[in-house]
Amino acid sequence: MFEVSKSSIRTVTKETNNELQATDAIFIHETNLSGEAKQILVRHPISHGKIMQGKVISNAAAIKRLIGLNNSHTSQKQRQNSTLKSSFLDERIIAQNSEYVAFYCQRAPRTIWTSVEENLSFTISCPSLVFIYSKSSKNLNVYAYLQGGRPKPETMLYHVPFMNISNTGNVCTGSMKLPRTWGQGSVDTIVNSFFNSRFTHSNYRSLGSDIYDMSYSNLEYLGRLASSQKRMKKADLIPYELLSETLGRFR
Secondary structure, eight states, X not given: OOEEEEEEEEEEEEEETTEEEEEEEEEEEEEEETTEEEEEEEEEEEETTEEOOOEEEOHHHHXXXXXXXXGGGSOHHHHHHHHHHHTTOOTTEEEEOSSEEEEEXXXXXXXXXXXXXXXXXXXXXXXXXXXXXXTTTOOEEXXXXXXXXXXXXXXXXXXXXXXXXXXXXXXXXXXXXXXXXXXXXXXXXXXXXXXXXXXXXXXXXXXXXXXXXXXXXXXHHHHHHHHHOOBOOGGGSOEEEEHHHHHHTOO
């Protein structure tokens, strides 16, 4: 359950008969979950001067609502600047700070390219993934989770059973093309570059499963997944830690 420690409010108004009348109230709640400070936005309609029951909204929805205010009194240049700022928001971003960005991609059919002794490809049902990207060092970490949709702080992460990934989830990026600066399209750039790269060798050490520790066993595993087109089984995956614990290590 969220613990509300403090909140602030933004009020949306409209002009009626030359008077300002409040129509919405957007509360910004600062929450504390597992010791991590986060913010959520709640929009409350205002009826006859009373704040009614509200609902949680996304950052993008709040910005869209605010951009729509007083269009007749906002210059074209101001509207363009507001639109430009909102265009950088990506719903797949889970958390970010000045150094790291964490985002996810949902499970989907993916083609995995390998090059151990020969070039092979396997089209498999890939699980959902969480990526954590360093804006300055360009380091990339990746973890799997079994559910679809947006992961939660209590979501269990698993080691991804692909080559070129270490015990801590760090990806050997090799020739991957990663964004020089973070901006619009960076999430897609990283995801596409990850799956378009070639997986060449196992970087896992002593995890206790051949599909992780041995390159050829991993190729056989990918081959079975490609042939069956079934999802990865929980029993085949090695747990890493909760998402909240992983995010807490990237400060």
